[in-house]
Amino acid sequence: MYSLRALRRFVQDSIGHIFQGNRYYYAWVGFLLVLIAAGAAAYLGQLRDGLIVTHMRDQVSWGFYIGNFTFLVGVAAAAIMLVIPAYVYDWEPIREITILGEVLAISALVMCLCFVMVDIGRPDRFWHIMPLVGRLNFPTSLLAWDVIVLNIYLLLNWFVVTYLLYCGYTKRHYVKAIVLPLVLFSIPMAVSIHSVTAFLFNGLAARPFWNSAILAPRFLASAFCSGPAILLVLLQILRKVTNLKIKDEAIFKVAELMAYTMGFTLFLTMAEVFKEFYSNTEHLVYTKYLWFGLQGHHTLVPYAWGSVACGLAAFLLLLIPRTRHNWVGLNIGCVLIYASVYIEKGMGLIIPGLTPDPLGEIYVYTPSATEILVAAGIFGIGFLVFTLMLKVAVPIMLGELTVTSGQPAPEADPDHLALAKH
Amino acid sequence: MVIPSFRPPSRRALALLCGWFLVGLAGVRAQDIQVPPPPFTEGLFPCTACHDGVNQKVNRTRRELTGMHSDIILKHGPDSRWCLDCHDPLNRDRLHLASGEQIEFTVSYELCGQCHGEKLRDWRAGVHGKRTGSWSGQKQYLLCVNCHNPHTPHFQALKPMPPPLRPEAIRKGGAL
């Protein structure tokens, strides 16, 4: 059934397929490689000189890298948002795109790991964090939890995707008893990766802005509305450039769910803001710095209001059926939601949590050129992983790439779309 | 958090008792804490070289000095304070307490402690004044006058050492 030969062919054909494409494909991959090269060059400078090439300092010791990491954990978690309706509510139109969500999760997780690697001061000591070989401070340290759950989630997604694609490639039905439990397990895992990431912030009493009970719900809500945004845009592209059939229904349903979660996000944001301003304690300084500026420093203010404006606009666009079912409205809504949550996680979470610092000092942090280049390089890596995986996954899903393709074969069996059915 | 506590007599307290006993015997206080020698101005001690009671008669009138020692600014407490409130009129190589008892300059803290009793108590316990030595063994003590000029005891302001660099100024390849 799973012969070693078939497996070898699967790997070979997959790799082979990566190198087959039209000029748009090569242009896109070329662009990503340029980004990655630029990021790598910048990172080499950082390795040589230390993190001093960033604009992080003792007063604001986490910045752009961790902001991106936090956002991307949310994207990875949200990919599973598609799983819930597909499998839990047994909603057929979404099933076929679940695998794409998982590919997105894998790409996002790869980026998360990259962002952590570039942020730590001693990447050569990365092995210290491995259990048994190093010394993992589990269960006391939330970062230790994060290492564990992120890696489990990555392995889970990677295994499910590989297994499903391999089954599609070998024209077998996947074994439900293997896939369904894992896929269902990925739902609490998705919730856990973002909750653990939220806990690592909100467990810190030293940072009153983060030390809020609703931080984890906020993370989940904003993740669930932003993660699928990328996917929706992607699905429309895939529909155009490949033979992949995705029902409008599926896209609209996901967009509707995004609207509700964005509404909830806005509500939670409002709840947070109310508590700070109404109680009016000393801890108001952080919220004030974000929304109104402090002592003449107003760097974050446009981002804070911009994020809310984008979020509100997206909420309305995706809530109202007329605009949701309009392709322009839908796509603008996706872009706005992505922008809103991206800004909120970076500028709206990390920086105000650390400004003013524990001794009251305001250091205005903005990312340096190195940080931006390295981040661009990592996004290049993520998009490249995403592209290459899709380059292999989509043909397999369409039945164009199988163990027998390239050989004279009978007419394709309609049942081969094993992924679209039970 | 402030809990007044009764502490059993320490060795220091016992030493003090012995010292007071000796006072009764010798009429002079024993030095119970190891301190550096008094920081006399060069060439001034012994004072009895001039104040021998023969060539210089004792003048107990409260006045501002115009001849010798006019360089000493006296600003210690009320305006009525003057030299012989602390310096013994009959033996200028000694100070005197309110009771009239003479003490050596080496135990001048006894005199300070008459008014600044709390400070003296803290000082003996090791919690007043510059702290050097060993926390687990012998502490190094200073005389009150090693830090506080007895004539103008108010602490002089100091020039602060430079502030830290601002984070914006910390750059690769040297500070701005």
Add this chain to the structure above:
Amino acid sequence: MKKIATLKSRRRFLGGAAATMAGAMATLTGCGRNEVEAFLQHNFRELSKDELRQVIARLEQDAKRKYGKEVRIGTEPAQQGVIFGYALDLSRCIGCRRCVKACVKENNPSRDPQIEWIRVLQLNKDEGVDISHADPYYNPEEVPQEGHFYMPVQCHQCRNAPCTKVCPVGATWQEPDGIVVVDYNWCIGCRYCMAACPYGARRFNWGEPAIPAAEVNPVTHYLGNRPRPKGVVEKCTFCIQRTRKGLYPACVEICPTGSRKFGNLADPKSEIRYILENKRVFIFKEDLNTKPKFFYFYGV
């Protein structure tokens, strides 16, 4: 039933394998044996006496090469029955910053990029300890300035430390004598501890630390003031290299107004206990329940 290998024996095996690998790597990569051993070194708390001796020898060699000086790296353990405590008299501190500079002289922090473990805040008398009005960059002609008081802040060596809780690799922990230490060779530089510290006490080596060779203090402790590498966290250690030998920290000794007090909290006759029992003492950010061993008091 065969006894299951303990974690330590598993590490010994891995260590042996690692040592063999080290030799191979040294030959293959052309890296010195020192670099490979440095890469594979384990957490301080897991080293055997022999391994520790080797590590110290290697580090002293590295320091000699870098600074041209004989640097001694001690490993004095905590004394029995000792828990260090610190008290700072806010009514006496005049903000002269001599403590800051004495600490720098004693503890070998990087001069460029600048690291200072103690930060003195200038506060307003009519607002009290209100850090939203704190200024660490004051630089008048003389101190103290009218209407202000001064509050130096450094690591509080908390009994309920938030920083040791969050370290993912266990590179920072509290020693038996109460000092919170960092193993500079185990720290991965993630800076989670810096986010967790409510007193802003921790510093990071953002760049390669630079100390003029003449200013290097050669009397050091592995967990304290030995010269640090790039990319790791550091902070005040109550001058572990001095206090474990019975001396006072450098900041205590230099203070010209006698505002700093130090001693053994476990000794009922110590100065620090005298202060806690007789003076008006308060704890900075007490509501965070860090239970620090650094107290502020008003002595006058």
